[in-house]
Amino acid sequence: MSRDINKKFWDEELETLPREELxxxxxxxxxxxxxxxxxxxPYYKRSFDEAGVKPEDIKTLKDIEKFPFINKKTQRDTxxxxxxxxxxxxxxxxxxxxxxxxxxxxxVPTMSPFTKxxxxxxxxxxxxxxxxxxxxxNDRYVHALNFSLxxxxxxxxxxxxxxxxxxxxxxxxxxxxxxxxxxxxxxxIWTSPSYAWQLGEKAVKAGYDPKKDFNIKKIIVAGELGGSxxxxxxxxxxxxxxxxxxxxxxxxxxxxCAAQCEYHDxxxxxxxxxxxxxxxxxxxxxxxxxxTGELVFTTLRKHARPxxxxxxxxxxxxxxxxxxxxxxxxxxxxxxxxxxxxxVSAVNVFPSDIEAVIREQSGITGEYLIRxxxxxxxxxxxxxxxxxxxxxxxxxxxxxxVSAALKARTGVxxxxxxxxxxxxxNTRSEHxxxxxxxxRNIDYNI
Ligand SMILES: [Zn+2]
Numbered sequence: 001m002s003r004d005i006n007k008k009f010w011d012e013e014l015e016t017l018p019r020e021e022l023x024x025x026x027x028x029x030x031x032x033x034x035x036x037x038x039x040x041x042p043y044y045k046r047s048f049d050e051a052g053v054k055p056e057d058i059k060t061l062k063d064i065e066k067f068p069f070i071n072k073k074t075q076r077d078t079x080x081x082x083x084x085x086x087x088x089x090x091x092x093x094x095x096x097x098x099x100x101x102x103x104x105x106x107x108v109p110t111m112s113p114f115t116k117x118x119x120x121x122x123x124x125x126x127x128x129x130x131x132x133x134x135x136x137x138n139d140r141y142v143h144a145l146n147f148s149l150x151x152x153x154x155x156x157x158x159x160x161x162x163x164x165x166x167x168x169x170x171x172x173x174x175x176x177x178x179x180x181x182x183x184x185x186x187x188x189i190w191t192s193p194s195y196a197w198q199l200g201e202k203a204v205k206a207g208y209d210p211k212k213d214f215n216i217k218k219i220i221v222a223g224e225l226g227g228s229x230x231x232x233x234x235x236x237x238x239x240x241x242x243x244x245x246x247x248x249x250x251x252x253x254x255x256x257c258a259a260q261c262e263y264h265d266x267x268x269x270x271x272x273x274x275x276x277x278x279x280x281x282x283x284x285x286x287x288x289x290x291x292t293g294e295l296v297f298t299t300l301r302k303h304a305r306p307x308x309x310x311x312x313x314x315x316x317x318x319x320x321x322x323x324x325x326x327x328x329x330x331x332x333x334x335x336x337x338x339x340x341x342x343x344v345s346a347v348n349v350f351p352s353d354i355e356a357v358i359r360e361q362s363g364i365t366g367e368y369l370i371r372x373x374x375x376x377x378x379x380x381x382x383x384x385x386x387x388x389x390x391x392x393x394x395x396x397x398x399x400x401x402v403s404a405a406l407k408a409r410t411g412v413x414x415x416x417x418x419x420x421x422x423x424x425x426n427t428r429s430e431h432x433x434x435x436x437x438x439x440r441n442i443d444y445n446i
Pocket of ligand 1: 261262263268323324325326327
């Protein structure tokens with residue numbers, strides 16, 4: 001049976017559940033998964049016993065606050081202990097059909113296992129996000145994400161299950177990707193925001209007009225913050241003449257756990273799968289919805305490796321009010337990684353704030369590099385940018401303009417702004433761009 005392409009929702013009942021009803025379902029699943037984790041995962045049995053809590057203590061959603069946190073370190077420490085899947089896993093290996101691993105960019109890669117049911121529900125969630133941004137069976141879709149080990153690779157199956165014509169692009173060299181865009185005329189593509197920008201620039205340099213020579217109507221971006229920074233999103237949209245949608249994934253859960261709708265006002269998170277808490281980054285105290293802190297997720301339905309109170313390391317907030325699109329699942333906004341945040345003169349600064357300023361300024365290319373360093377026992381930051389070739393201002397004038405804008409936005413002036421000529425910064429890469437260099441010798445205890 002094919003779906004009505006005019007239907008707004010992938011799963012209307014689920015996506016528009018009244019809040020009370022949604023929370024009732026969350027509570028049922030929470031009770032079940034906490035019990036399942038306690039009875040089947042050696043780590044949870046031990047940690048709950050040590051904390052003096054039992055699955056029966058969950059009477060309301062708030063009762064989750066009595067349970068201990070876990071984090072990346074817990075995953076690393078328990079991985080491979082006792083069995084191949086480790087002590088956080090709650091099913092035997094024969095029930096597992098897929099594992100993805102994290103990039104390992106901040107340490108030993110961690111492995112995320114899925115049962116068949118976990119995987120099917122993961123893909124149904126991905127179909128829901130694709131439908132939400134307007135993908136329909138008559139779309140042609142290029143999945144230009146890494147397929148090797150990475151949890152975002154299989155997301156293409158969600159698009160395929162929806163009925164779209166899928167092109168498993170992976171991380172093709174840009175010339176071949178441009179050939180596909182030109183020849184097959186796909187309507188939707190998913191890549192990282194920095195690559196969406198660079199691919200557009202390469203297309204222009206190769207003599208294409210991305211607005212006319214291709215047929216891209218929508219660009220999905222994830223993996224970096226740009227898609228939620230209005231100035232960056234707008235710059236990519238202007239370059240391609242397409243609408244940009246930000247997705248948010250976690251290697252520990254799903255390729256995309258949350259996605260923007262047509263209002264681009266935060267990212268709807270699959271609250272039927274994830275119970276979201278926000279905690280104070282210093283005290284661990286649980287905050288109210290709307291307040292900014294570290295996001296803590298409990299997976300409500302993943303049985304292979306349940307995550308109970310997993311500290312994500314991402315700083316953000318959740319808005320649980322109903323969205324204008326009619327969906328009731330809360331919307332998260334991510335400000336940045338806890339370990340990317342730096343404190344200058346008692347002010348929390350996120351690289352995303354700096355990016356927003358750089359992308360809004362005229363006369364510079366939008367490429368940047370941030371250096372964080374220590375001087376006189378305090379943290380400072382410097383920003384390197386590129387002046388456009390046709391900018392008549394002197395380097396000093398450009399530096400002063402950017403410095404003042406950064407002070408206005410973040411509250412603290414950079415120690416210096418270094419101005420390079422157009423193309424002078426080595427930040428354009430085929431993959432995730434490294435734009436923050438921390439030269440301080442600090443041991444982060446995340
Ligand atoms: Zn919405």
